[in-house]
Amino acid sequence: MARKQSPTLTDAELRLMKILWARGPSTVGDVVEALPEDEPLAYSTVLTTLRILEQKGYLRHEKQGRAYVYHPVVDRSAARRSALRYVMDRFFNNSPEQLVLGVLESEEMDLADLERLKKMIEESE
Numbered sequence: 001m002a003r004k005q006s007p008t009l010t011d012a013e014l015r016l017m018k019i020l021w022a023r024g025p026s027t028v029g030d031v032v033e034a035l036p037e038d039e040p041l042a043y044s045t046v047l048t049t050l051r052i053l054e055q056k057g058y059l060r061h062e063k064q065g066r067a068y069v070y071h072p073v074v075d076r077s078a079a080r081r082s083a084l085r086y087v088m089d090r091f092f093n094n095s096p097e098q099l100v101l102g103v104l105e106s107e108e109m110d111l112a113d114l115e116r117l118k119k120m121i122e123e124s125e
Contacts (some may be wrong), residue, residue: 008083009058016049017058017079020072027067 009017019034020026026034028047035041041049050070053059058079061068074082083104084099092098 008086009079012049013056013058014079016046017072019054020059020070021076025071027069028068031070036040040086078113101102 014062015035016031019031023030026049028043031046031050032041032043035046037046050059050061054061054070059070059074060073061070064068088094088096088099092102
């Protein structure tokens with residue numbers, strides 16, 4: 001039985017999306033070359049992952065000569081918002097308040113971070 005497709009980016013997908021967001025339109029070979037030397041991936045693995053990202057709507061491709069050039073369709077901030085909505089819905093009963101409280105309760109934040117949050121809250125009112 002096929003595994004259910006994740007609505008958000010997996011770690012492997014995010015790794016390649018970060019390269020595409022930084023580089024812009026790229027071929028599979030470009031992405032393979034941009035991977036860190038200590039964490040290489042096979043060409044076929046990168047190709048498969050890019051095709052999955054295209055199926056999910058994160059990329060599109062166009063043919064240039066013999067190569068496909070992949071273009072990000074979803075920018076980094078939209079992907080971040082999508083992931084936050086997914087986490088908020090799944091773990092925090094679709095409540096932004098519960099999400100923020102969860103972060104505040106589980107993470108150590110210094111005074112400067114808390115002051116920045118306070119200022120952002122005041123500015124949004």
